[in-house]
Structure formats: structure tokens, C-alpha cells
Amino acid sequence: MTETSPAVAGEAMAADRNQVELSLPARPDLLFLVRMTAAAVASRADFGYDQVEDLRLAIDELAVTLCGDQASDGRMQLLFKWTEHAIEVVGVYESDHAERRPPDLSPSNATNELSSRILEALVDEHGVDVVGGCPRAWLRMRRRKGTRP
């Protein structure tokens, strides 16, 4: 058994309090729930109105990148974490069916290119990769100067 000092345990609890996990079917008609969660997290983190709206759009693009534009049998897992300086979101697409081809993460079509331009403009860092056979997409948005309430 590993002992944890009260100070370390307190930091871990504080970190846990500043994160939200969302798990939902990878269905286009449920994407609004992802946007609502993003807006709620950004508001909770005291980001300004413009950044709340920017995150709402950025998370939509991240989710479309992960899941494509068709309903699937898979699920999307999203982890939102925030500090006073930044918000990070990591999304993973998981499918029960191994034979199902994972979403195309390459910027090879016009919509992916538009999505990439939007993310480039709105967030500070973003990326896609594959972890354990599951497509993953992530973004990080720092608080803009002068927007702290």
C-alpha cells in the first residue's frame, strides 16, 4: 500500500474537482450535449464570453474529427480539465466492433481542412493520434490576457 501525504492528497482532490468526464454515444444528434458541457466548463472556469463561445465551437470540431458525420455504434469519451490558466479536453472514440474502420483523422478532405483551420484559430494547441487502437483528439485553450474576471 502506498501512503500519500495529506498535502499531496489535497492537491489530487483539488485536481479531481476541476475535471468533468462525459461519455455518450457517437451520434451527430447528441453533439449539442458536448457543446453544452464545454460551455458550462468554460463558464465554471471563469473564462470570458468570447472564449466560452470559442471553446463551444472548438469542441464541436474536435468531436466531428473523432466521430465523423455518421451515427455509429461507438462511444465518445471526453475529459475536460481546467486550471485558472487553461482548459484541456481529451476525446477518445471507442467502438465495440474491432472490424469497424476508425474515423479518418487526416486532413484529406475539404471539411477536415475547414475544421483544422477553425481549431488553429481558436485554440492554442490541438492534435490527433491513436492510442490503444482508439482515435484520440485533444485541445488546450489558455485564458486570454485581460479576461480574468
Add this chain to the structure above:
Amino acid sequence: MTTEVQFEMAETELRGVMVLRVEGEVDVSTAPQLRERLLSLADRGHTLVVVDLSTVSFVDSTALGVLVSGVKRLRAAGGDLRLVVTERRVLKVFEITGLTAVFAIHPTADDAVRA
């Protein structure tokens, strides 16, 4: 609390030009309806179409992709697809993707028809 994406479309004619008024959020779940409507208008012989987005509160890349496909098709037929955008957040999406150079964007449907 909102439990689904709000989205509606309505067609009107203004001085002989088809105006498609869109309301709500145009995202990956609703953009296919916009695509179908634009294809339908083109099939019915409307080569000049104004898409009024003044009551749209949200667009994403899939919505932009549909509009780009629409303008390509209508221009290939000798027509055009003009936009009405008044919402700052929506205009920003066109700006950051460089699509303000592709579309004629107007403040009112009347301006778009007269252009």
C-alpha cells in the same frame, strides 16, 4: 433546458430570387438537411439563391462544407449562392476559415438580392 438541436428552414421569394431562411444551429446533425434543401432548389431550377443565416446562432465546419458545395454547384450553373450573416459569432467562423473571400456576405436579404 434544450434537449435537441434547434433547426428550421423556410423558403420565400424576394423580387424573383429564392431566399432560404435558416434558423437555429447548423452542425453535423442538421447540415445534411441544408444540403438536401440546396440540392432541391438547384434541381428546381433556382440558380441564384440567398441563404439567410441572420437567425442562425451556430455553424461548424460541416455547415461550411455544405455551403461551399452549394456555391460551387450554383456557380457552375451560371448562378450564385449569396449569404446574409449578421451574427458576430457566425461571421467570425467565415472569417477564420477564409470563406469571406469565397462568399458574397450581406447584412440583409434585400441587399443580397439587389447585389
